[in-house]
Amino acid sequence: MSSKLICAGNWKMNHGPEVTNAFLKDFASAVSISERSNFALFLPALTLHQLSGNELLEGLNWGAQNIHWETSGAFTGENSAAVLKEMKATHVLVGHSERRLLFNETNEDTQKKMQTAAQVGLTPVICVGETLDERKAEKTLDVICEQLRIALKGWDFIHTFWVAYEPVWAIGTGEVARSEQVEEAHKALKTQLEQIFPGKSEKVPVLYGGSVKPENARELGAQPHVNGFLVGGASLKVESFVSIWRQGQEVD
Ligand code: PEP
Numbered sequence: 301m302s303s304k305l306i307c308a309g310n311w312k313m314n315h316g317p318e319v320t321n322a323f324l325k326d327f328a329s330a331v332s333i334s335e336r337s338n339f340a341l342f343l344p345a346l347t348l349h350q351l352s353g354n355e356l357l358e359g360l361n362w363g364a365q366n367i368h369w370e371t372s373g374a375f376t377g378e379n380s381a382a383v384l385k386e387m388k389a390t391h392v393l394v395g396h397s398e399r400r401l402l403f404n405e406t407n408e409d410t411q412k413k414m415q416t417a418a419q420v421g422l423t424p425v426i427c428v429g430e431t432l433d434e435r436k437a438e439k440t441l442d443v444i445c446e447q448l449r450i451a452l453k454g455w456d457f458i459h460t461f462w463v464a465y466e467p468v469w470a471i472g473t474g475e476v477a478r479s480e481q482v483e484e485a486h487k488a489l490k491t492q493l494e495q496i497f498p499g500k501s502e503k504v505p506v507l508y509g510g511s512v513k514p515e516n517a518r519e520l521g522a523q524p525h526v527n528g529f530l531v532g533g534a535s536l537k538v539e540s541f542v543s544i545w546r547q548g549q550e551v552d
Pocket of ligand 1: 312470473532
């Protein structure tokens with residue numbers, strides 16, 4: 301795996317076509333083609349077509365924030381993985397905590413979505429994370445390892461995937477996990493990956509997400525088992541998004 305950190309942006313339900321267009325133009329001038337493979341953007345489904353075939357953004361990884369586990373059919377309002385692939389998307393988020401908490405998605409749903417992503421050739425980004433109650437009850441490592449284990453049931457390692465550790469209590473709250481908490485969780489996830497796929501865990505990037513900003517990216521990026529970031533709020537502006545990546549590369 302490249303030693304460069306990955307910086308992925310999850311815009312959630314933000315930015316219409318006009319702001320998206322301006323962002324993408326500015327991003328294309330701020331980040332060279334050779335740097336772009338270190339970035340990923342997860343836009344709302346309604347503006348994903350602005351990334352599809354966009355020559356300005358050669359090399360960028362991108363995709364949807366969610367897919368259905370079926371690739372077509374009577375599923376009003378859902379995103380098809382097959383259509384995303386046809387649009388030339390590369391990645392897709394699965395199991396984001398907002399999907400789990402607000403839309404009742406289970407670990408089993410996440411596992412089915414993983415299989416569908418692999419089937420069409422998209423790289424899924426499995427999001428795992430504990431709630432504040434689970435952390436207080438000292439269940440963090442059990443919860444996140446179980447989420448990962450279930451999501452990877454039946455997974456064939458010929459397909460690529462990324463993992464994002466996102467403590468629920470740190471998402472959109474401004475409260476960032478301490479670097480030692482992040483490192484502990486990432487190390488446990490890497491150990492879990494190593495148990496499932498012996499000798500291969502180094503190939504799987506594990507990103508941290510939860511109130512990442514330019515001010516804390518350097519310290520978080522310096523943790524040995526942190527391979528990058530999944531950024532919500534601070535990915536909405538080119539300046540902060542790119543600065544997180546640049547700060548994250550700095551080694552003390
Ligand atoms: C997220 O939504 O994945 C996220 C990490 O959000 P924020 O950076 O705003 O906490």
